[in-house]
């Protein structure tokens with residue numbers, strides 16, 4: 259029986275996670291769900307934003323569903339020493355899970371094209387999955403220094419690092435339209451030359467059915483705005499992926515519509531990309547769509563249940579059309595929206 | 610008497626440069642204009658895409674106005690050894706000029722908002738200048754290697770490199786709205802920490818009237834699409850600038866509207882960012898707007914004649930409204946558009 263650890267966290271995290279759990283129970287009643295502490299609330303209760311009890315629980319988990327972490331700017335938590343702050347709990351969690359691939363679906367919901375900063379005709383039907391390498395490259399390489407009037411960082415990759423994240427992209431593409439665009443700057447950078455060579459070699463060896471092409475990062479930055487429909491799966495290294503996934507995240511028009519997954523060799527981490535929104539916490543009006551879509555990703559990538567995942571994705575799309583929340587220009591509160599999702603799943607919810 | 614070297618080059622380069630020269634003669638009749646060879650045509654005539662005669666001429670130039678370089682994909686030029694190809698002439702030219710700052714204005718022309726991939730209400734009034742460091746950072750650092758299953762490049766900056774490009778940005782901002790956004794990833798990268806420190810120190814020392822703020826590159830990638838009007842001048846390092854300037858270039862909706870300048874300690878280089886469009890070369894239908902706007906930049910940044918520059922910019926805006934070219938959905942050919950610019954300058958053109 260698969261086990262999912264939930265970490266509701268702070269701010270609107272508990273509300274949106276509760277909604278997500280309702281949906282998860284509905285579509286995967288056999289799954290064991292176990293709630294643990296993270297973030298500011300974990301500090302308040304256990305004196306540690308990533309307490310040992312949570313760390314231990316991860317060992318038996320098949321997937322982790324995270325809410326949101328952190329308080330308002332002027333929160334007392336932000337006056338703690340750095341390692342005790344809520345965000346440090348999140349960093350420790352990510353490190354403990356060792357996830358090397360971050361997945362960000364960028365999907366413009368039918369009927370919500372008007373939310374996009376792009377013209378509706380460009381936004382319509384956009385459905386991209388961005389796969390970003392998460393542990394390597396210039397952000398983490400140890401060869402780095404600032405001294406006097408010079409400073410440097412090192413953008414380094416090795417073949418095993420490239421292959422493990424490319425595998426995630428190819429695997430995901432097999433379940434989508436079968437197209438992968440690998441993004442690099444191989445006309446200028448040796449590290450990109452390696453990236454391109456290794457992604458291509460892996461495709462030629464193990465993923466012959468995938469259509470793979472290679473594009474330069476500056477060109478993708480243009481095309482993802484001027485012609486986003488051209489992309490299916492995009493895979494890229496850490497820095498390029500940071501920029502491109504944040505860029506692409508604006509296309510659907512609301513961070514409230516953006517789930518994410520971080521995958522490694524153990525349990526994956528599934529979470530909305532929006533923040534903890536302390537200003538509206540506890541009011542029952544938070545939009546749980548991204549948290550519920552994170553359940554969709556958990557089903558697809560964590561528990562390998564694509565049909566249940568599709569079922570959730572479709573139900574969220576229907577609910578967004580019928581009961582949009584306030585942040586999307588509608589009037590549904592958290593409960594109303596969640597009920598709409600459960601109804602769309604074919605099961606009338608009680609109360 | 611200032612001297613401008615023109616390098617019309619290949620494809621539509623000669624046509625759009627001729628149009629630009631007509632405008633330059635009109636607004637700066639005292640300037641000496643001297644035409645030289647570059648690119649494929651230089652190879653055809655002199656056996657070298659950047660011939661010694663051109664290199665010598667640069668020594669006495671105050672500014673260089675470049676057309677476009679290169680042939681069609683299947684051009685005989687592309688079968689030459691690399692150093693004889695048209696593009697190698699361009700690289701050699703840029704190297705000879707030693708320009709360390711690339712300037713890209715991103716201006717949505719009044720009345721042409723519909724060309725933007727963004728919604729008209731977001732595109733309207735956008736007027737950004739992106740200043741990109743052009744000679745340093747990860748693209749050029751010599752500490753780079755690919756060997757076996759590992760590869761790396763080094764993102765390095767020194768204080769003098771940061772300061773000289775930041776000066777260009779501050780100077781440009783003084784003539785605009787006085788606001789500079791410096792873009793880095795200082796929360797993760799030491800090289801960005803140096804960048805941020807030095808840009809701030811320069812502003813505090815010499816440009817106290819400028820409003821300077823610092824933003825992260827991933828955040829700017831989002832905001833430049835979702836709220837482009839927030840920016841006046843953006844300054845950033847080479848790789849970030851490559852990505853952001855190409856990204857921003859899609860906002861006006863046509864590369865035919867995008868001039869550029871590259872500035873160093875000697876003569877600056879002014880050129881449209883569009884390609885040589887060999888398919889329409891010689892037909893008299895190329896849009897010369899970007900080449901004429903490059904004259905505007907040449908007047909502003911090369912000859913320090915801001916009034917003449919403003920005069921040209923306004924005339925181009927009027928002509929774009931009254932006589933849009935075919936690529937913009939209008940029907941004007943190169944001559945008609947150029948005449949409209951000259952008329953807008955207040956001088957009826959002959960023929």
Ligand SMILES: [Mg+2]
Nearest residue numbers: 500501504827
């Ligand atoms: Mg980011």
Ligand SMILES: [Mg+2]
Nearest residue numbers: 476851852855
């Ligand atoms: Mg570029």
